[in-house]
Amino acid sequence: MRIIRALVAALLLLALAVTAHAAPVQESGWTAVWATSAQMPSKTMSPNWSAEGFSNHTLRQVIRVSQGGAATRVRLTNRYGAAPLAIAGATIALTDTGANIRPDTLRPLTIGGAAQFRIPAGADLATDPVPLPVAPFQSLTITLHLAEPTGPATHHAQALATTYRATGDHRADSAGTAFTETTQSWYYLSGVEVFDVLPRRSGVVAFGDSITEGIGSTPGADNRYPDELAERLAAEGNPRAIIDQGIGGNRVTVDSSWLGDSAQRRFGPDVLDQPGIGTVIILAGINDIGLSTGGPGAADTVVPVSTDQLVAGHLDLIRQARAKGLRVIGATFTPIHGSPYFSPAAESARQALNEWIRTAGAYDAIVDFDAALRDPANPQRFTPEFDSGDHIHPSDAGYAAMAAAVNPAEFE
Incomplete structure (x- = not known):
């Protein structure tokens, strides 16, 4: 035991001697x-x-x-x-x-x-x-x-x-x-990073837009789905770091001065450069669909994006992740009926992308957030208790349902 404690102390002192630098963090x-x-x-x-x-x-x-x-x-x-x-x-x-x-x-x-x-x-x-x-x-x-x-x-x-x-x-x-x-x-x-003398690449990045960011949850309550997922895993005796890299309005294919760099562009610093990460969950693209023809926001945010472009964007994210040795989980798009994003064309695109995520085999695994949140009586809409009220962002209960839908056996 004394030897183990001495080793832990020595490794910690070594870590504390390391100074900061601008290069990406390595293992x-x-x-x-x-x-x-x-x-x-x-x-x-x-x-x-x-x-x-x-x-x-x-x-x-x-x-x-x-x-x-x-x-x-x-x-x-x-x-x-x-x-x-x-x-x-x-x-x-x-x-x-x-x-x-x-x-x-x-x-x-x-x-x-x-x-x-x-x-x-x-x-x-x-x-x-x-x-x-x-x-x-x-x-x-x-x-x-x-x-x-x-x-x-x-x-x-x-x-x-x-x-x-x-x-x-x-x-x-x-x-x-x-x-x-x-x-x-x-x-x-x-x-924020912590030191572990026996590091594992067990961390998970939740990557996406405002639904990953947690819009619709109670401010200050840490009820975003990545928060709920971390709490669930700890309660089940399988604790691991879960970090939230969502940006409201963010798109897979389009850069914006106020909705963030595109998912493809920011994937490096937000996911690949994070130390201790083994898995990324990607929930991204509903803003590409909703802002293809209009929706909320300034007119200069409207940029047409086809389903083929979105598929290509997802394939690029998968390629980037695998090149870094990460396991990649794809998440289906949640309902939008009743929101400013909804139109028959947008719903058709959402369904097409969800079908591709579920069946193409491009991802290592999938999490079906659409199935977890949709109303069985009207699958284009949220189950009422899971709707924050704007018909696009989940409620606290909805975010908990998303966390419950994730299978931790799929993590790296």
Whole structure:
């Protein structure tokens, strides 16, 4: 036992000696346990602070990890910044309530040992490892002091979680009283990773659009389907990291300044570069269908996309995943009847794509979210209890049903 403990301690010390760099993370004992997809600065998706950026502000952001570990590091992103991002100071702590933290857990975040650092334009960086053990489903508070003007900020528009802002330097405050402004977006965060002395490629990326992102679920309640799936697996004695890489309005084939880079373009940083991942679940394409002829949003978002183009896009995602050694699970498109996306042509395309996903054999496995959520009496619609009310996004109960539909035996 002493030998094992000594080995664990030695490996942990070795990991904590590793400094951050801009290159993609390789298999090194680190596992992604939370992540979000970066987006360009924009006010179009939801009200946020990304367009104007920050100056002499402190941001306090709360996230919940899906797995625990002996040490922690944070991935920060300036992917869409026009200039280097100056971080005047940063901290991490276990969350108390709201913007309050547990003061005994407060730790500085550094890069290369420096408390102040810059993230180059277009880059992501990992902080130095922090000796902060975290438990599964624990909430972490990450605080960034941004003293210099940042310019427009890389963000994730629809976090379904509260971010807090204060004027001045409040990175070390244990109480959240200075944080009087709030928004429902994340800024400059792209991931949290934990160290595992016996790493497995057991993590899962849930990749997709607003249904993966969790729109329609209760804000702040962590009821997105990836959250529900992680909780279900832990309850069944099969815990593993599940990370959510959904962007509202995102399309497989079309780039957008406010709906995110296309799934094909962002698949690398959002899936392939995540450490400890063995499986990806792809639920993507309903926005390509719905925005082919109209639907909600600005006129310049309407781009015709054929079913053949969508199939080609999915095949490209499968190719990218397999080249990285990932197992790929395809998910069927959920009902849209009653939503602005619905038309006979859109429904025909949805059914055709679902038939291809179910029968073509292109994926390693499938999860039939359509079958899990549709109303048996009217299969073009949601079962009423699974409908959030907009007829395209599931309710909390719907997201739980999606999690229940996933077969964990199909994971890597």
